[in-house]
Amino acid sequence: MPSRSEVLRLLDAGLDYAEAGRRLGVPAGQAFLIATGLPADGGGALTAEERRRPGMREGSTQHLSNPPARSPAGREHVRVWLRERAGRDGPLRRAAEARDVRPEGDRAPEDVRELTGLLTRDHDRVTSLVKQLNAVPGGTKGGSAARAARRETLVGLIAEALASHEPAERQHLWPAVRNALEDGDRLADQALEQESGAARTLARLERTAPDTEESDHLAQRLTEELRRHVAFEDAVFARLRKTLSEEERERLGAKVARAWTTAPDRAPDARGARPADRRGTEREE
Incomplete structure (x- = not known):
């Protein structure tokens, strides 16, 4: 002392x-x-x-x-120990595998009808799925067969959400941006280009076996592309809230919500190739 x-x-x-x-x-x-x-x-x-x-x-x-707190979980050897310990805990592992991965709550609740609030809520739901995807160990981190199946489910849910989210934006959001903002054409074109890039990455991810190194890389790329796109849209939303009246934004929000409910469900094999056709997985005859 x-x-x-x-x-x-x-x-x-x-x-x-x-x-x-x-x-x-x-x-x-x-x-x-x-x-x-x-x-x-x-x-x-x-x-x-x-x-x-x-x-x-x-x-x-x-x-x-109140000295700054230092979390031991920030150290890699501690994270490795935690993963190994959790992997040996049978009840915990089974509970995690049984947990429903779908975001909770209504996609378009009655109290959220304004355009930017509605789309931000949907962004949060997709982000939640992406975070879950990155939290499940993949091929480069020794993921098990059960974890590979969970990753495949999460990729399908992300694709399912974006399959109705982005068409609704193309139909209602970006035309409004073009009309309401002085540089709306540039903003809409940039956003659509971002969406196309993320869609290509997602399509490749759906066609790739979930227990491969390529799947891990594609998941990380998709995460970064969606993060940049959401940040870009958040900036556009802030400008729309200053330019469009609340009544107009609510009218557009109602159209987006209606587009989601009328969008056709994706067929089971529409999320990409069948598992037997995925790269890295042998076809069973």
Whole structure:
């Protein structure tokens, strides 16, 4: 344990409590306690005499009592241990595999009809699926057959959501952007180009066996493409909220919601090639 004189000597040398604590191997709040005999979070109740103690600092010392938290899960060897431990937990693994991966709640609830709010909600639902996809170990991380099947299900759900989301945007959102914003043609063209790129990546991902290295790479690419596209649309939405009236946005939102409900369901084999036709999977005769 550092002594009071050691802490005060470092303070007299011009160091703050954070650096003094680091050099002495103790938290900053503990260094303050050693130097002053007072807790760092008691500044609001100090007497005049206590404020004159050696080692006291001007202003609040509250921050010294709450050092930054460091999560051990941020270290790769800890994450490896957690994955291995979870993999050996049979009940936990079976519960995770049985959990419904579909986003909860209505896609177009009665209290959400405004265009940008409705599309943002749908973006969140797709993002939730993409996060789940990236959380399931793939071919490069030793994923099991059950996990490969789960990844395949998630890819199908992403494709299913985008199969009605993007046509509705093309029919109702982007024409409104072209008409309402001065640079609407440029914005709409850029958005449609982004959507086309993500659609090509998704199509390749659907045709690729889920337990392969290529599937992992395509999933990561799709994640980045969708992230950029959602950020782009969020910026467009902010401008639309300033340009279009709420009544107009609600009218367009109702059209989008109606387009979703009338969109044809995708056939089981419309999400890509049959598993036996996927690259990396042998055809069974």
